[in-house]
Amino acid sequence: MGRVLPFDESASARAVVDENGVVRHWNEGARRLLGHAPGDVEGRPAAALLAPGSVPAPPAPDGGRWSGTLDLRHRDGGFRTVSVLAHHRRTEPGGPGEWLLVSALEGGARRPGDDLLLSAALAQSPCAMAVYDEQLRLRAINDAMAEVVGLPEDRIRGLRAPEISGTPASGDVERRMHDVLVSGVPRDVEAYLRAGGEEHAHAWLARMTRLTDAGGRVLGVCLSAHDFSDQFRSRERLRLVNEASVRIGTTLDVTRTAQELADVCVPALADFVSVDLLEPVDQSGDPTPAPVTAPVTLRRAAHRSVNPGAPEAVVELGRTDVYPASSPQADSLLAARTIVAPDETTALADWLSWDRRRGERVAEHGIHATMSVPIQARGATLGVAVLSRFRRPDPFTSEDVLLAEEITARAAVCIDNARRFSRERETALALQRSLLPRNLPRTAGVQAASRYLPAARAGVGGDWFDVIPLSGMRVAMVVGDVVGHGIQASATMGRLRTAVRTLADIDLAPEELLTHLDDLVVRLSAEAGSDGTTGEVGATCLYAVYDPVSRRCTVARAGHPPPILIPPGGPCRQLAVPAGPPLGLGGMPFEPAEFELAEGSVLTLYTDGLVESRERDLDASQQLLCDVLARYSGSLDDTCHEVLRSLLPPGGASDDVALLLARTRGLPASQVAAWDVPADPSLVAPVRKHVVEQLDSWGLSDAGFTAELVVSELVTNAIRYGEHPIRLRLIHDETTLICEVSDSSHTAPHLRRARTFDEGGRGLLLVAQLTQRWGSRHTADGKTIWAEIALLEE
Known part of the structure; x- marks a missing residue:
């Protein structure tokens, strides 16, 4: 059976009217109000109870509620003006609707005990309330506010808010109260502070309203404070998690990602954070699989403090240190879980007794709480993050632990991705460098210098260059660019470079060599697509042959930027070489162009990573390249260095760059x-x-x-x-x-x-x-x- 509540159902009049206007229910309170018995009204039209000409106003647009006064017929034949509140409702989803009409039998008259009831409600309300006069001095508080302040009313009556609290936040609250007092517009203010005598801070929502008398004279301000700490912490946790997802992992750099983790946690979670990563145990660079054995060798990847310069740090960035089993770092790694000190079993001083220097640093800065969170991703342990508090007085809570673990888990995936990318990048770079010429050959035809720079962020690509001695003192120069990045692009580059050298050995004309190279790229695309992938392999290439006897140079290109020529004493210019299609399209012709070069001319071959930039368009980049080449035409090595310094951004290029400079020589x-x-x-x-x-x-x-x-x-x-x-x-x-x-x-x-x-x-x-x-x-x-x-x- 349901619980029976001690309510007098006849203390209010209630009636139910269906959608057709027929009365379906009439209670005892309605009988007391109008004198009609339920049997006389139920089943009859409700309109019969209305006085002639009394038509209720239409309900609100939503049709859910209506309130107003009606002139209703009494059983004695007279009429009564009744205040009615009507609610539209449905007894079941999709069913017919009905109106519930209610009216209080006592009307709006106050009872003798209402003032006492109101006074008790204000005093004993769970909402903390305070009343300030027109001078913003406290005149009254209820019991809840006295508990928040930690002082009885008679000790603080007549004081201002900053004098009661003594915190900077209270000054802001008083300024907001003054604004409300002057403008009359209610305001809400959020504050995070500790209540009187409490150890932990609370989040408070203060609602301020101006008080006036019946004549509109300003009397003061009423302030009601609501403790919304749970909602505040949930909101802050969501904000911090969202901030971590945005700020952590912006690059594929391990050290930078670790620093982003530390930056997010300070000061939101801790006053000092250190991030230490495990060293790879083998040459493959794979992270250490769990579990970890003590002592543990860690390298400091990042740290961050609320104090400039992070004076709390014992280990410098980039340095390694060994942590025994009793240290916060090793303990959390060995247990593969977060450990907080102090806790029920561990005192912070005992935990740090393994290192006297660290103990002194903890005492010097007043560190009172430490939390060690292992950094784990994809079943592997990557390192540990240690969070410490000394400026914030409160210890770490279970909610802090969950938040730190969630942020660290996000960072762990980013760090693991960065490590995998770095390992693949190093592998591709080693392959790239092994396939590129380490030293350019000395030839009678040209003096050459070169540079190769991998992309700063996109990974190693397939750019290459070469200088190939040919018969008759002639020399071939080639620059190419394979589409894509990574090991696959480097491997494709190696195959194309080998093919160019092989074709150059049989002394093919530049246009014929590019035709054979195009056929090879088409075959590579077909082979790459045989395993279900798209198989798109593409490249650009420029091939030039210079004869020092005739001093003539024949050039052909396949979708590659044209070379730039600086004749001795002459202006810099682009050589007009037919563009030709990129390699891999198949069946398209390549057209050569022949030029006579004066002895001492500098021929510049490069890939598009040198001139493509977000800061300037292609024409501006090529003009800048010409300007730099014209200024530095002495040492080719110095010229290469100056070209890269002038055209590439400080953080590195977004694409690979290959640069080849060749100064021609003539054979007498x-x-x-x-x-x-x-x-x-x-x-x-x-x-x-x-x-x-x-x-x-x-x-x-x-x-x-x-x-x-x-x-x-x-x-x-x-x-x-x-x-x-x-x-x-x-x-x-x-x-x-x-x-x-x-x-x-x-x-x-x-x-x-x-x-x-x-x-x-x-x-x-x-x-x-x-x-x-x-x-x-x-x-x-x-x-x-x-x-x-x-x-x-x-």
């Missing part, structure tokens, strides 16, 4: 000799004689014997198997003598092993044994067979 005509050779085997001997004489004039007599044999074999083969015209050319620099024989045939020779009784087939084998390298290249008119002879240094 005195170091080149050429002859037309008739197609007559009997004239090979005179040709050899001319060669010896030319070497004597160059001062290279020591190479005469080898050169005779090589020239004799190459010229003889050209006469036998080639097509007229035949031409012999000798080129030399300080270290190398090059013998070239050209003819009109496109058939390339090949090295084969002669059998015992074969009369021929040993010529090219002899050439291969006598020279440091040899080969052939196709030309527009046929082919050229070349061989390089190393010159002995005197």
Whole structure:
């Protein structure tokens, strides 16, 4: 059975009227008010009870409640003016509605005991209340406010709020009361302070209202204080968690993420926070799996204090320290849970007795509470965060522990992500550096310098550069950029660089080399997509070949930025090279462009990471690059350094940057000799004689014997198997003598092993044994067979 409450149901009149206006219920109070018995009214229209012409005003727009006065018919035939409150309700969801009409039988008259009841209510109300006069001096408080203040009314009556509290917050409360007193507009003020005699601070909501008499004269201000500490702490916890999700993990840097964790916790949770991370136990960089064994070696990653300079810190940033089993750091790591001191079993002084220096620092700054929270993510222990309080008097609560654990858990995931990214970045960077040339080769054609910088935040990409010596003292220069970042981009870069070197060895023209490279990227895309991925592999590339004899440079590019040329004494300009499509589209042609370069010209090849910037557009970046190159045209290494310093932001570029500078050299005509050779085997001997004489004039007599044999074999083969015209050319620099024989045939020779009784087939084998390298290249008119002879240094 339901509980029976001691209420007099007949003390108020109640009636229920359905949607059709029919009375469904009539109680005893209604009978006492109008004299009609329930049997006389129920089941009849309610309109019969209304006086003629008495029409109730329409209900409010929401239709839920109506109040007003009605003239109702009494049983004696007269009419009574009755104050009625009506509520619209539904007995069940979706069912018909009805109106509940109520009226107090006593009307609005006060009873003799109401004043006493009101006085008792104000005095004993759980809401703390205080009344101040027009001078903002206390005149009265109720029991709840006396408990909040911690003093009886007679001791503080006549004092102002700052004089009662003595805290800075009370001064702000008094200023707000004065505003209410002057303006008459009620105000709400939030304050966080301790009640009288209490250890913990509370969150208070103070509601202020101006008091006036019946004539409107200002009497003072009424202040009612509500303790909303639970709601305040919940709101602050939600705010701090939201702030942590925004502020922690803004970068993929481990140290920066640890510092963000410390910054979020100070001063919201603690006055000093230190974050120490475990050192990786192997070369893979993986974090230490739980559990951890003592003693524990930790590296200080971050700390933060309410005091400038963090004087509470014992360990410097970046330094390691060893923590025994009795330390706050080791205890929480060994237990794999948060530990707070002091608690029921541990005193803070005893906990820190393992380190005298730390104990002295705790006593010096008055640290009275410490909380150690292990940093764990994905089943691995990463480190520990230690939170300390010395300015805030209250100890850590269970809610503080939950909040610290939630924030630390978010930070742990960010730190683990940063560690994984750093490990992958280091791996990709090591792969990248192993695939890039460590030292550029010394060539007769160009003097070169280079720089490579990985992206500051996006990870290592696939930018590369190379300088490749070709036959005939020529030199190839290449710069490329693979789409994407990470290990995959670095690996793709390595494959493309190897392919370029292989294609360069067979002396393909720049446009032909890019065509073969495009086919390779198409195949790589197809292979990458075979495992269900998108398989999109793309790259850009620029390939240039410079001939120091003719001083001409042939350039072709595949969607790559054009090179920049600074001729000696001339203005900086971009070379007009047809853009060409990026590598990987397949079937698109590449067009070369040829330029004559004066000796001492500086050719600049680069990837788009150098000139693409959020601070300026592409044209402005390229103009800035030209300006820097024009100023620093002396040392190529210094120029590279100045280019990167001037164009890249202080925090590093958002994309990889590869930069290659090459200053051209010309080979003097005195170091080149050429002859037309008739197609007559009997004239090979005179040709050899001319060669010896030319070497004597160059001062290279020591190479005469080898050169005779090589020239004799190459010229003889050209006469036998080639097509007229035949031409012999000798080129030399300080270290190398090059013998070239050209003819009109496109058939390339090949090295084969002669059998015992074969009369021929040993010529090219002899050439291969006598020279440091040899080969052939196709030309527009046929082919050229070349061989390089190393010159002995005197």
